[in-house]
Amino acid sequence: MRAPRKKPTRKIAPDIAARLSHRFSLQMQPDGNIAASLGDYSVNLGQFSEAAMDRARHLSAGLPLASFAGKSILAREIDALVHRLARQGLLEYRLSSSRDERDLVVIEPQVPDYWPRRARLGSRDTVVLSRFAYLRRRGNEMVLESPRAGALFRIGDPAIAATLAALSQPRKIGKLNQKIASSTLHLLELLLDSQILLKLDAKDGQGLRVNEGDGNLVLWDFHDLVFHTRSTEGRQANPVGAAFTYAGVVPPSPAVRPPWAGSKIDLRKFSSPEPNSRFPKLLRERHSTRDFDDKNPVTLGELAQFLDTAARVVSEWKSEPYFEGGSDVTYSTRPYPSAGSAYELELYLTVANCDGLARGLYHYDAGSHALVAISASPQQLQAHLAAAQFAMDAPGQPQILITIAARFGRVSWKYSSIAYSLILKDVGSLIQTLYLAATDMGLGGCAIGSTNIDLFAKMTELEFHIEGPVGQFALGRGRTPEVQG
Numbered sequence: 394m395r396a397p398r399k400k401p402t403r404k405i406a407p408d409i410a411a412r413l414s415h416r417f418s419l420q421m422q423p424d425g426n427i428a429a430s431l432g433d434y435s436v437n438l439g440q441f442s443e444a445a446m447d448r449a450r451h452l453s454a455g456l457p458l459a460s461f462a463g464k465s466i467l468a469r470e471i472d473a474l475v476h477r478l479a480r481q482g483l484l485e486y487r488l489s490s491s492r493d494e495r496d497l498v499v500i501e502p503q504v505p506d507y508w509p510r511r512a513r514l515g516s517r518d519t520v521v522l523s524r525f526a527y528l529r530r531r532g533n534e535m536v537l538e539s540p541r542a543g544a545l546f547r548i549g550d551p552a553i554a555a556t557l558a559a560l561s562q563p564r565k566i567g568k569l570n571q572k573i574a575s576s577t578l579h580l581l582e583l584l585l586d587s588q589i590l591l592k593l594d595a596k597d598g599q600g601l602r603v604n605e606g607d608g609n610l611v612l613w614d615f616h617d618l619v620f621h622t623r624s625t626e627g628r629q630a631n632p633v634g635a636a637f638t639y640a641g642v643v644p645p646s647p648a649v650r651p652p653w654a655g656s657k658i659d660l661r662k663f664s665s666p667e668p669n670s671r672f673p674k675l676l677r678e679r680h681s682t683r684d685f686d687d688k689n690p691v692t693l694g695e696l697a698q699f700l701d702t703a704a705r706v707v708s709e710w711k712s713e714p715y716f717e718g719g720s721d722v723t724y725s726t727r728p729y730p731s732a733g734s735a736y737e738l739e740l741y742l743t744v745a746n747c748d749g750l751a752r753g754l755y756h757y758d759a760g761s762h763a764l765v766a767i768s769a770s771p772q773q774l775q776a777h778l779a780a781a782q783f784a785m786d787a788p789g790q791p792q793i794l795i796t797i798a799a800r801f802g803r804v805s806w807k808y809s810s811i812a813y814s815l816i817l818k819d820v821g822s823l824i825q826t827l828y829l830a831a832t833d834m835g836l837g838g839c840a841i842g843s844t845n846i847d848l849f850a851k852m853t854e855l856e857f858h859i860e861g862p863v864g865q866f867a868l869g870r871g872r873t874p875e876v877q878g
């Protein structure tokens with residue numbers, strides 16, 4: 394019998410310390426409760442012993458991870474506290490110089506479950522930077538980021554930036570090792586764990602595009618993966634949504650563009666005051682509905698009709714291979730337009746309240762016009778629906794939340810540079826189709842601009858770069874009856 398394979402070692406870095414985000418402070422209550430607070434906002438972290446409270450005070454300067462890696466009661470308490478802070482996004486991690494306590498690198502988690510781990514590197518290993526990694530100026534700092542990484546790295550030492558630049562080509566650690574400090578080696582191990590660095594096998598050659606990740610990753614252009622992860626929630630810690638960040642600096646643009654100075658041809662005399670056919674009437678009636686009648690939810694029959702009208706595959710066909718030796722490419726026709734007839738968009742339904750259909754997550758199989766149940770936890774369903782309610786500032790949850798997910802590779806297999814933008818354009822045309830189908834049926838709907846790609850990945854167990862959310866649409870029966878013509 395074969396001996397069980399050893400798990401790869403993922404050591405805690407000895408010189409890494411967890412530090413409370415500088416905007417927050419810890420409030421120690423007399424009853425042992427600890428809360429992290431920022432102005433009026435406060436997060437309770439639970440009850441702790443006096444010794445743990447004393448130790449927790451060091452979190453504002455930095456508490457070495459190794460100091461609570463043991464099995465003592467105190468270490469376990471601190472470990473629990475630090476993990477709670479981490480899940481709330483309130484921690485960063487500093488890698489300091491052993492000589493002068495300077496921050497060499499500060500790690501800012503971007504996903505809720507990031508934890509700094511070192512993936513072991515030996516002197517014979519060859520590493521190279523991921524093609525998705527980038528160094529850029531943020532404020533007065535230099536940051537190293539990648540859409541694949543669960544954290545970004547603030548680089549405080551120009552010598553580290555120089556080492557990173559050298560890693561644009563594959564390098565053997567043994568050769569680097571003679572020149573770099575041990576803390577830099579630890580950093581490289583952290584970067585390897587975060588997929589900012591790649592370890593190359595002999596067969597991986599120069600570590601170019603085809604050597605990094607699966608086929609689905611190979612198809613992503615750099616800017617598209619950055620755009621996807623930085624314009625959605627779940628894999629970044631930046632503010633998302635209506636934050637009005639520069640509203641005090643730049644005035645708002647007017648609702649209607651000021652006219653050009655040229656001569657004007659008035660079109661009003663050609664238009665009738667009332668819509669004279671069903672289509673303009675439908676367009677005028679369409680509006681967003683955010684308040685749903687939960688005593689009178691959408692029925693399964695209505696949902697079936699809605700999906701049939703807006704999203705069902707109407708026919709399928711195939712084309713000859715695009716190049717010699719290639720395979721046939723299959724296509725479908727659906728009720729809305731799609732760039733290159735790719736029809737890469739999939740509908741996932743989070744059902745909260747539908748007469749005849751159990752609460753849960755479903756995939757709409759547009760080819761066979763069927764719903765297929767996907768197991769997702771009650772907590773995930775609740776988080777997904779609550780986020781939609783929040784995004785709409787609605788009094789309740791949508792009856793059905795439709796997540797529009799893209800099979801990215803279906804488009805990027807063909808198109809360079811424009812793949813992701815084509816996908817978003819397709820989302821726009823599908824959303825209008827969903828709005829019009831709902832309006833026509835006397836149902837209500839509302840597009841939602843933000844999506845959490847990390848939550849969806851957890852719910853479906855699909856990797857975020859293979860198939861993921863690019864839009865959402867809330868559907869239900871409006872509390873106020875919709876006009877139906």
Ligand SMILES: Cc1cc2nc3c(=O)[nH]c(=O)nc-3n(C[C@H](O)[C@H](O)[C@H](O)COP(=O)(O)O)c2cc1C
Nearest residue numbers: 679680681682683784785786824839840841842843
């Ligand atoms: C791409 C897109 C994203 C939207 N995101 C949101 C959203 O996150 N929350 C929301 O309440 N409404 C959202 N809406 C709805 C708009 O607010 C709405 O279409 C707009 O106010 C015009 O109102 P009407 O749809 O009733 O005509 C979105 C609409 C679109 C097209």
